[in-house]
Amino acid sequence: MIMTIASIMFAGLFYLAAVLFAGGLAYRIRDYARTPAPLKIPTTPAPLTKGGVALRMAREVVFFESLFKSNLWTWGFGWLFHAGLALVLMRHLRYFIDPVWSWVAFIQPFGKYAGLVMLVGLCGLWARRFLVDRVRYISTPSDHLMLALLITIAASGLLMTFVSHTDVIGAKNFFRGLMHFGPQPLPGDVVLMLHLLMVAVLMIIFPVSKLLHAPGVFFSPSRNQADDSRDKRHLSAWAAQLEAKK
Amino acid sequence: MAAEIKAPAYRVFPIAPAVQPGAMAETKSFVASDKIQEALGFPGQLVEDWHDRAIAKMGDLLEKYRSFKVFMDACVHCGACSDKCHYFIGSGDPKNMPVARQDLMRSVYRRHFTLPGKYFPKLVGARDLTREVLDEWYSYFYQCSECRRCSVFCPYGIDTAEITMAAREILDSVGYGQKYSNEIIGKVHKIGNNLGLPGPALADTLEGLEEDVKDACGVDVRFPLDVKGAEVLLVTPSADFFAEPHIDSLIGYGKVFHAAGISWTVSSMASEAGNFGMFIGNYEQLRKIALRVREAALELGVKRIVVGECGHAWRVAYSFWNTLTGIGAGADDPYAIQLQSQLDHSYKQPMHICELTWDLIERKVITLDPEANDKYVVTFHDSCNVARGSNMGDFFGGQFEIPRNIIKAAANHFVEMADGTTREQTFCCGGGGGLLTDDLLDLRIKGSLPRMEALQQVVDEHKVNFMACICAICKAQFTKVLPYYGFDRRVVGGVHQLVSNAIRLGDK
C-alpha cells in the first residue's frame, strides 16, 4: 500500500506527541516527587493511617468526594465527563492491542454511549463558564479552549461511531504499525484525521497545562498525608539542615 | 475608607453574592516600618530590585514546598471553592474567591515558570509582576485568614492558605511586610510574648489572679510561674493573662490543675503559645518562635507540655512542633531524643488543655456541676485552625468531639449551629491569620458575616446566649465585631470559662 503524505505527517506527529507526553509527564511527576513537603499539612479531619490515606485518595479520584461536598452541579457534570472519558479510553485500547483483551471487548457496547455521556458532561461544564458569574470571572481563554478541544475530540469520535463510520481496522493498523516502528497508511477520512489531530494536541499540552491535575491530586499534601504528626517526627532534608547549623 | 464602618446586612438567601469587582481593592493593612522589618532580618523598605528578588524567592519556595508547586499547577478553575471564603461572602469582591486569590500568584507563576505562560501569556492568564500586581498581592494576601476552608472543598485539596503564606514570605523578602504581624513577632523575640508583657508584669498578673480567685470562690488556686520540676508546662496565648474573656479560661485551666492535683507552671520565656511565624509563611521564624517552648521545657524539666485555648497555636503545636522542635514522639535523631526522653509518653505530647480536661472528666478525677451554667444556652464555634489543621484525642474528628463533650459536661443546654457552618466546614471568625488589627476592621466585620448569620439563627430559634470557642483570636475578634451585628460582646467565651463555673473544687 502507498503511504500518503498525510500518513507520514500523522506518523511523525504521533511520535512527537508520544515523546512530549510521556517525557513531559515523567519530568513533572519526578519533580513533584522530589520536592519536599516540610510540614504536616493534611486538611483535617484526616485519616490517622497510611491505609486510611489510600482510601481517602481513592474516594477523591473515583468519586470526587470533596467536589461532591462543594457543588452538586459541578460534581455531576464533572463526574459524568470523567467517568465517560475513562470508559472511552478503555474502549480505545482495542486500537492498540491485538488480540483484544476480553474485558475490553466486553465494554465495547457501553463504551459507545460513554462518549455521549462525556459530551454531556463537557457541555455542562462549559455552560457553567458562561452562566455562573464567579466561574465566568476566573475563566481564562485556555479554560475555554481546553473544553472546546475535548468537545471536538468527543464530537468527531461520536460522528465516526454513530454517523459516518470510519475504517476502524485501518486506523488500528496505522497505530499498530507505529507501535512496531513499521508505519502503515492511515485511512483517508477527514473526521478521523480531525479526531487524531486534536488528540495529538491534547497529548502535547498535557504536561504543561492544568491537565496536570491528574497526577497532581496524588501529590497534594493536604490529601495524601496521614494525621500522625505527634507520633512520628517528620523532617525534610532542608529543614534538618537548619538543625545541624545550630 | 468609609467614615463609619457598618456590618453588612444578613443575606435573605444563604447563597453566594454576585461578584462586585474591586469592592475591597482599597483595603490594605498598614505596611511595616523599617524598624519592624529589620528586627526580623527583612529589608526595611521595598528594595530596588524587588522584581528579580521576588521571582527568585518564588523559585526558591517552589523548590522547597511541594504544596506550593502542586497547587500552582493543579487548579482546573472549576470554581468549586469560589463561594467558600467568608471574605468573599461578606464583600462580594471576586479577588476574595479562593481561586482568584491564588490566581494573583498563579498568573505570575505561569509567566515565569511555565512554557505556555512564557510564549502565550494572554491565553493562559499569565501576567508580569508589575508594581500594581505587587500591591495587589499585598492587599489581597492580607485579606486571607489562612483558615483552609477552601481546601476542604477543592477536589485536589488546594489550600489557599499555603499560597497566602508563600506570598507573604515573598513580600517580606523584598521589604514589603505587614505592620501588625511583624511587629508582634518582634515583640515575641524581645519580650517573650505577642502582647509585650514583660516577666515581672506577668508575675504580678498571676499573683493578682490568685487573689481574685481566692476572693471569688475561697480556694487557693495557684497560678505558678517558672517553677522548676513542675509536671506540666502550660503554654497559652498571652491574651489569656489579661484580656476579656480570655482570662476566665485561664482561671478554668488553673482550677482544673488544682482539682486534679497536677503541678504545673507557666514559663516567662515561653509565655506565648501563638506563633505568627506561620501567618507570614516564614519557616525560620516559625521555628525560632517554637524553639522557645523547647528551651523552656528543657530548662524547667517538665514532663508534659500542655497548650491553652488558641487555634493557630494548637495547629502549630499539634502539627508542627514535632518537626520544628522535637516536642512529640517517635524521633530517632539525637536532637529530638534529648527532649523526648524527658517527656512522659503515657500522655500525648503536646497535649491540648481540652484533651487533658476531658480525660480527667472521663476518669472522674474532676467533677463538674452543669447546673452552674444553667443561665446559658451554649453553642460552639469551631475555630478553623483546630478544625482543619489539627486533631485531639487519638481518633478521627476528636477535635470536634472533645470540646463538645466538655461543654456538655459543664452545661445543660447545648445546641449546634447550622450544618455547613460547623466542624470541618466551620466559618472563620474573620480575624485570624494576622488580620486581627484595627486597620482591617471593615474586612473583619464583613468576614464574620457567615458566622454571625449562623449565630443569629440559633439565637432566634434556641435563645442561645453563649458561644464557646477555644481560640484567643476568635475571642478577641468576636468581642470586637459582635456589637456591630447587634449582639452583646459577652456572648463569646472560652470552653474553660464554662468549666471554671462548673468545676467542684475539693480539698485535693
Ligand code: HEM
Ligand atoms: C486521576 C485522574 C483524574 C482525576 C481525579 C480528575 C479529576 C477532576 C476533577 C475533580 C475536576 C473538577 C471538576 C470538573 O470540572 O470536572 C476535573 C476537571 C477537569 N479534568 Fe480531570 N481528572 C482526572 C483526569 C483527567 C484527564 C486524563 C483529563 C484529560 C483528558 C482531564 C480533563 C479535565 C478537564 C479539561 C477539566 C476541567 C473541566 C472544566 O473546564 O470545567 N482530567 N478533573
Ligand code: HEM
Ligand atoms: C491515538 C488515539 C486515538 C485513536 C486512534 C482514536 C480513534 C477513534 C476511532 C477510530 C473512533 C471511532 C470508533 C468507531 O467508529 O467505533 C473513535 C471514537 C471516539 N474517540 Fe477516539 N481515538 C483516540 C483518542 C481519543 C481520546 C484521547 C479521546 C478522548 C479524550 C477520544 C474520544 C473518542 C470518543 C468520545 C469517541 C466516540 C465514542 C466511542 O466510539 O468510543 N479518542 N476514536
Ligand code: SF4
Ligand atoms: S484560606 Fe480561608 S480566608 Fe483564605 S481564601 Fe481560603 S477560605 Fe478564604
Ligand code: SF4
Ligand atoms: S476548587 Fe480547587 S481546582 Fe477548583 S477552582 Fe478552586 S482551587 Fe481550583
